[in-house]
Amino acid sequence: xxxxxxxxxxxxxxxxxxxxxxxxxxxxxxxxxxxxxxxxxxxxxxxxxxxxxxxxxxxxxxxxxxxxxxxxxxxxxxxxxxxxxxxxxxxxxxxxxxxxxxxxxxxxxxxxxxxxxxxxxxxxxxxxxxxxxxxxxxxxxxxxxxxxxxxxxxxxxxxxxxxxxxxxxxxxxxxxxxxxxxxxxxxxxxxxxxxxxxxxxxxxxxxxxxxxxxxxxxxxxxxxxxxxxxxxxxxxxxxxxxxxxxxxxxxxxxxxxxxxxxxxxxxxxxxxxxxxxxxxxxxxxxxxxxxxxxxxxxxxxxxxxxxxxxxxxxxxxxxxxxxxxxxxxxxxxxxxxxxxxxxxxxxxxxxxxxxxxxxxxxxxxxxxxxxxxxxxxxxxxxxxxxxxxxxxxxxxxxxxxxxxxxxxxxxxxxxxxxxxxxxxxxxxxxxxxxxxxxxxxxxxxxxxxxxxxxxxxxxxxxxxxxxxxxxxxxxxxxxxxxxxxxxxxxxxxx
Amino acid sequence: xxxxxxxxxxxxxxxxxxxxxxxxxxxxxxxxxxxxxxxxxxxxxxxxxxxxxxxxxxxxxxxxxxxxxxxxxxxxxxxxxxxxxxxxxxxxxxxxxxxxxxxxxxxxxxxxxxxxxxxxxxxxxxxxxxxxxxxxxxxxxxxxxxxxxxxxxxxxxxxxxxxxxxxxxxxxxxxxxxxxxxxxxxxxxxxxxxxxxxxxxxxxxxxxxxxxxxxxxxxxxxxxxxxxxxxxxxxxxxxxxxxxxxxxxxxxxxxxxxxxxxxxxxxxxxxxxxxxxxxxxxxxxxxxxxxxxxxxxxxxxxxxxxxxxxxxxxxxxxxxxxxxxxxxxxxxxxxxxxxxxxxxxxxxxxxxxxxxxxxxxxxxxxxxxxxxxxxxxxxxxxxxxxxxxxxxxxxxxxxxxxxxxxxxxxxxxxxxxxxxxxxxxxxxxxxxxxxxxx
Numbered sequence: 001x002x003x004x005x006x007x008x009x010x011x012x013x014x015x016x017x018x019x020x021x022x023x024x025x026x027x028x029x030x031x032x033x034x035x036x037x038x039x040x041x042x043x044x045x046x047x048x049x050x051x052x053x054x055x056x057x058x059x060x061x062x063x064x065x066x067x068x069x070x071x072x073x074x075x076x077x078x079x080x081x082x083x084x085x086x087x088x089x090x091x092x093x094x095x096x097x098x099x100x101x102x103x104x105x106x107x108x109x110x111x112x113x114x115x116x117x118x119x120x121x122x123x124x125x126x127x128x129x130x131x132x133x134x135x136x137x138x139x140x141x142x143x144x145x146x147x148x149x150x151x152x153x154x155x156x157x158x159x160x161x162x163x164x165x166x167x168x169x170x171x172x173x174x175x176x177x178x179x180x181x182x183x184x185x186x187x188x189x190x191x192x193x194x195x196x197x198x199x200x201x202x203x204x205x206x207x208x209x210x211x212x213x214x215x216x217x218x219x220x221x222x223x224x225x226x227x228x229x230x231x232x233x234x235x236x237x238x239x240x241x242x243x244x245x246x247x248x249x250x251x252x253x254x255x256x257x258x259x260x261x262x263x264x265x266x267x268x269x270x271x272x273x274x275x276x277x278x279x280x281x282x283x284x285x286x287x288x289x290x291x292x293x294x295x296x297x298x299x300x301x302x303x304x305x306x307x308x309x310x311x312x313x314x315x316x317x318x319x320x321x322x323x324x325x326x327x328x329x330x331x332x333x334x335x336x337x338x339x340x341x342x343x344x345x346x347x348x349x350x351x352x353x354x355x356x357x358x359x360x361x362x363x364x365x366x367x368x369x370x371x372x373x374x375x376x377x378x379x380x381x382x383x384x385x386x387x388x389x390x391x392x393x394x395x396x397x398x399x400x401x402x403x404x405x406x407x408x409x410x411x412x413x414x415x416x417x418x419x420x421x422x423x424x425x426x427x428x429x430x431x432x433x434x435x436x437x438x439x440x441x442x443x444x445x446x447x448x449x450x451x452x453x454x455x456x457x458x459x460x461x462x463x464x465x466x467x468x469x470x471x472x473x474x475x476x477x478x479x480x481x482x483x484x485x486x487x488x489x490x491x492x493x494x
Numbered sequence: 495x496x497x498x499x500x501x502x503x504x505x506x507x508x509x510x511x512x513x514x515x516x517x518x519x520x521x522x523x524x525x526x527x528x529x530x531x532x533x534x535x536x537x538x539x540x541x542x543x544x545x546x547x548x549x550x551x552x553x554x555x556x557x558x559x560x561x562x563x564x565x566x567x568x569x570x571x572x573x574x575x576x577x578x579x580x581x582x583x584x585x586x587x588x589x590x591x592x593x594x595x596x597x598x599x600x601x602x603x604x605x606x607x608x609x610x611x612x613x614x615x616x617x618x619x620x621x622x623x624x625x626x627x628x629x630x631x632x633x634x635x636x637x638x639x640x641x642x643x644x645x646x647x648x649x650x651x652x653x654x655x656x657x658x659x660x661x662x663x664x665x666x667x668x669x670x671x672x673x674x675x676x677x678x679x680x681x682x683x684x685x686x687x688x689x690x691x692x693x694x695x696x697x698x699x700x701x702x703x704x705x706x707x708x709x710x711x712x713x714x715x716x717x718x719x720x721x722x723x724x725x726x727x728x729x730x731x732x733x734x735x736x737x738x739x740x741x742x743x744x745x746x747x748x749x750x751x752x753x754x755x756x757x758x759x760x761x762x763x764x765x766x767x768x769x770x771x772x773x774x775x776x777x778x779x780x781x782x783x784x785x786x787x788x789x790x791x792x793x794x795x796x797x798x799x800x801x802x803x804x805x806x807x808x809x810x811x812x813x814x815x816x817x818x819x820x821x822x823x824x825x826x827x828x829x830x831x832x833x834x835x836x837x838x839x840x841x842x843x844x845x846x847x848x849x850x851x852x853x854x855x856x857x858x859x860x861x862x863x864x865x866x867x868x869x870x871x872x873x874x875x876x877x878x879x880x881x882x883x884x885x886x887x888x889x890x891x892x893x894x895x896x897x898x899x900x901x902x903x904x905x906x907x908x909x910x911x912x913x914x915x916x917x918x919x920x921x922x923x924x925x926x927x928x929x930x931x932x
Contacts, residue, residue, distance in 0.1 A: 213774050422889075
């Protein structure tokens with residue numbers, strides 16, 4: 001039976017158990033639910049949980065474990081000369097066997113008879129059925145594929161039987177436990193609590209997954225390219241090579257990418273910080289409530305626009321505008337109408353990213369500025385300071401740690417931003433300081449290394465994970481530091 | 495006093511006020527205020543500019559130029575030897591573009607022997623008419639041999655020219671439509687045969703290398719599947735996690751760790767989630783590439799922190815008196831939360847969920863890494879089939895060189911923004927309608 005079908009049956013069993021359990025509990029109490037410890041539904045839920053939960057655990061364990069067992073048994077059955085080959089070749093052979101097995105499921109009995117003795121025929125026959133084989137199967141593979149199919153079939157049957165039996169046993173045992181004094185609610189609630197704990201550990205699992213997956217793949221990469229060449233290399237030249245050819249390994253220097261990331265981030269912050277901060281100050285200190293109630297949500301719309309839209313805006317509007325503008329300026333000043341700003345440049349990407357970041361800066365700082373106690377302002381105004389002097393000399397120093405925290409969080413967003421730079425920053429990994437020229441970033445290179453047609457084991461692909469872990473660590477440090485500053489600050493007025 | 499005595503006139507004149515820089519300080523005040531206004535206007539100006547640039551480029555994408563002419567489904571061309579009853583391939587492989595060309599040429603009065611003229615006519619019709627006419631014939635083989643009035647897709651360049659997006663003052667050799675074709679275009683338009691129609695294709699078609707036939711249909715389905723997966727997975731898990739953290743969790747190291755973790759996950763760059771999806775879901779678990787299932791899972795992980803943070807805030811906002819009352823009446827803690835606290839927190843939770851979904855809908859970077867940039871022209875039937883997503887489709891079109899794709903890209907962005915507006919307005923209305931102030 002297929003897995004979805006088993007799940008469906010389990011779901012039906014659960015519903016039946018719930019109904020039967022509820023009725024049984026009511027019957028025991030003679031129709032008066034007040035005589036039961038828990039409300040009747042809890043008894044039904046208890047029976048349903050006892051039936052389905054262990055069965056589902058068995059099902060999951062079986063589904064995870066059985067392929068490992070079956071695969072190793074089938075591989076163990078390979079002829080000795082195959083076993084002597086390299087791991088990769090054995091893997092290829094096993095891949096063939098499993099696609100053969102899949103194909104043989106589709107064939108009718110007489111077709112199997114016809115091709116049984118002739119492996120070469122098999123490939124053509126399977127081809128017409130839509131199962132493509134990488135090469136001509138060797139005779140032992142056909143035998144292994146037959147074994148594989150047989151074992152899978154047996155495993156599936158035994159699994160179905162075991163799961164259903166476990167479900168029925170669970171249902172029967174729990175059904176018999178129903179009585180007046182049985183504390184069904186407490187049992188059910190304990191299971192629910194368990195589920196809540198599992199749900200909240202998903203956050204941990206995700207983090208562990210991120211770190212582990214990146215570390216393993218980056219580890220493979222550092223096995224091919226020394227770590228110091230990656231972290232301190234100044235040349236990025238991965239040398240794309242077609243799969244299978246043994247071209248030179250290329251150079252994977254992180255420095256130019258990191259420089260580009262920081263430079264574009266810097267330009268973005270130069271736009272976002274003054275604009276965002278002044279907007280926040282104006283909205284919290286000067287603006288009338290009416291203006292504030294209109295302007296604040298409007299500014300926050302900027303944060304809700306997907307970054308791909310900003311990227312497109314940079315690519316089709318801002319980039320060409322800056323390019324033409326620079327050509328005009330050059331034409332007026334020197335008479336030579338050559339553009340000195342490229343359409344894809346640090347300036348374009350940084351500027352548009354800065355616009356995207358304005359609402360982050362403004363709403364975070366707005367909250368912090370508003371949190372500064374009224375008394376501080378009143379004291380300063382009472383001493384004769386103007387409003388702006390109060391803001392500059394009293395409010396901002398008090399809000400500074402929080403604002404710095406907010407800016408750090410914004411900076412981490414700038415560093416991790418992808419779509420704007422992919423479309424507007426260019427792909428050339430260069431080390432230079434002219435903001436009018438294209439540069440590239442860590443995120444751009446992650447995307448470009450992983451969207452090609454390279455085999456997954458090549459360092460050209462694996463380097464993306466090394467870049468990813470670098471990015472993760474940088475943003476994590478920035479965020480933790482920002483969180484630390486913000487938390488420390490918050491305690492001052494509480 | 496000595497001053498006054500020494501100059502008798504000074505008794506009447508007010509003493510000159512000591513210059514304490516009031517003017518300077520007030521000027522500084524005004525300047526500061528002006529900076530604030532300037533900053534705010536700068537932000538709002540660019541919001542307006544961004545929206546204007548997208549809308550002004552994209553609104554034309556919702557209209558498509560069509561050439562409506564009588565098309566003769568000539569038996570001579572489609573099925574010369576009358577084999578269609580025995581060979582179904584015949585109808586599938588017939589030379590439909592020729593039929594379309596002949597129809598338009600006839601309407602324009604181009605002679606059959608005029609080879610250059612016929613080639614120019616052919617360039618005015620989209621290659622997509624092959625599929626259009628074929629589908630008509632396959633659906634209804636009776637029309638072979640008859641003449642039907644059909645609206646044919648005009649080629650992308652004619653479409654652009656008719657919408658006035660091609661500068662016709664440029665020398666003829668430097669633009670994609672010749673003067674002759676422009677003349678024909680105007681001739682057909684005057685005869686009422688060529689005109690702009692509402693473009694349903696952009697909503698239903700799959701991707702295509704021809705801008706006039708490209709649409710976001712497949713991407714919409716892919717995005718829909720992903721949003722469904724995110725909703726089904728992230729909402730229950732997020733709510734369950736928040737309930738535990740907010741209501742049950744003891745204050746210890748483990749809970750602290752989870753909290754710090756969730757805050758950090760909310761700030762991890764989205765592309766890192768793409769790497770996670772690639773390494774775990776595709777390489778380790780062997781799920782298919784380009785499938786909306788994988789995209790949905792990745793976006794779920796990405797959206798979870800947002801939902802958890804919103805849900806916790808909503809739970810916190812429910813006053814303790816509700817809990818105390820329920821507990822006092824003998825409800826268990828679990829009953830208190832599920833029967834009383836959670837329903838009261840629901841508007842806040844749903845608002846947070848919708849905003850999280852809106853973010854997930856616009857997210858592009860992680861989807862690029864799990865192979866959703868594939869060129870998909872066919873509708874996916876299950877979440878396991880190759881598919882693409884709306885923002886990824888925008889990214890792919892943004893990289894196309896052809897002029898007509900700029901219009902399509904902007905059109906797709908408008909569709910995406912409309913979805914986001916609907917979701918966000920829905921969230922605001924939900925909050926307005928159901929939010930309670932305690």
